[in-house]
Amino acid sequence: MTPETLQELPTAGPGVSIESFLDVLRRRRSIRTGFLKDRPVTDALIEQILEAGRWAPSAGNSQPWEFVVIRNLETRERIVEIFKTQMRDKVEIEEAARGQRRRVNAGVDFRHAPVHILVVGDPRTNDAYPMRTKLDKWEAHFFSSLANCVLQILLAAEVLGLSSMYISDVASPYFSVMLKSMLGIPDQLQIYHLLPIGFAKRSPTIHHPRRPLEEMVHRERYDRSKFRGEAELQEFMKTMSIRGGEYRF
Numbered sequence: 258m259t260p261e262t263l264q265e266l267p268t269a270g271p272g273v274s275i276e277s278f279l280d281v282l283r284r285r286r287s288i289r290t291g292f293l294k295d296r297p298v299t300d301a302l303i304e305q306i307l308e309a310g311r312w313a314p315s316a317g318n319s320q321p322w323e324f325v326v327i328r329n330l331e332t333r334e335r336i337v338e339i340f341k342t343q344m345r346d347k348v349e350i351e352e353a354a355r356g357q358r359r360r361v362n363a364g365v366d367f368r369h370a371p372v373h374i375l376v377v378g379d380p381r382t383n384d385a386y387p388m389r390t391k392l393d394k395w396e397a398h399f400f401s402s403l404a405n406c407v408l409q410i411l412l413a414a415e416v417l418g419l420s421s422m423y424i425s426d427v428a429s430p431y432f433s434v435m436l437k438s439m440l441g442i443p444d445q446l447q448i449y450h451l452l453p454i455g456f457a458k459r460s461p462t463i464h465h466p467r468r469p470l471e472e473m474v475h476r477e478r479y480d481r482s483k484f485r486g487e488a489e490l491q492e493f494m495k496t497m498s499i500r501g502g503e504y505r506f
């Protein structure tokens with residue numbers, strides 16, 4: 258099919274242009290400060306966000322996700338306390354290994370987000386995969402499926418003018434056990450990510466850059482001239498990753 262005939266086909270999503278789609282992707286950012294605690298997020302908004310998560314693609318259509326929607330202030334404050342406690346050894350490890358403690362902690366401003374969505378996965382759904390897939394790569398497929406679901410939730414939030422961020426530390430052993438016991442989550446389930454959701458005043462200085470497309474695209478064969486050496490990787494860490502001074506939490 259030529260590009261011309263492709264263009265003649267009806268668009269999959271009437272009213273959605275590629276420009277507006279890319280715009281949503283570019284605007285979605287991890288928002289870690291500025292949540293407006295007094296601006297309510299309605300149940301209808303949360304339902305639309307979760308509907309986006311429900312439609313995520315999953316390995317074998319296993320749909321491993323479930324969502325715990327938390328609004329209760331005391332529960333959210335307790336989550337923040339657990340977050341702070343589990344952060345202690347993360348900071349200590351960073352300091353011991355890399356001699357700095359600054360870049361591991363995005364802070365606890367997320368506590369102001371009026372809704373917390375906890376995404377949990379059910380590994381028993383791995384039985385949906387073909388047997389070889391289940392034996393070979395259940396873990397990659399299980400987590401990729403959950404990741405798709407989370408991303409769809411974050412994108413839907415962006416479309417609705419809401420902000421969010423990832424709190425992946427909830428999956429650590431201590432955090433998971435504490436959350437499971439606090440929220441009555443069955444032991445078989447896996448705690449995946451916590452997504453605080455709220456309206457936020459966004460900082461204009463937010464700086465989460467992306468590598469240029471040309472650097473990462475290889476045409477027909479891998480272009481070895483683009484294979485990054487140690488120095489280039491170190492430069493990348495410094496200028497773009499959260500370990501670099503330019504990254505703004």
Ligand SMILES: Cc1cc2nc3c(=O)[nH]c(=O)nc-3n(C[C@H](O)[C@H](O)[C@H](O)COP(=O)(O)O)c2cc1C
Pocket residue numbers: 285286287288289363422423424425426465499
């Ligand atoms: C699997 C995964 C785990 C992440 N965990 C955290 C986290 O625990 N805390 C945090 O502040 N950001 C976390 N992030 C957010 C990334 O730091 C962020 O997506 C990245 O720096 C790009 O910034 P952006 O989301 O604003 O585009 C995580 C992202 C992913 C995909």
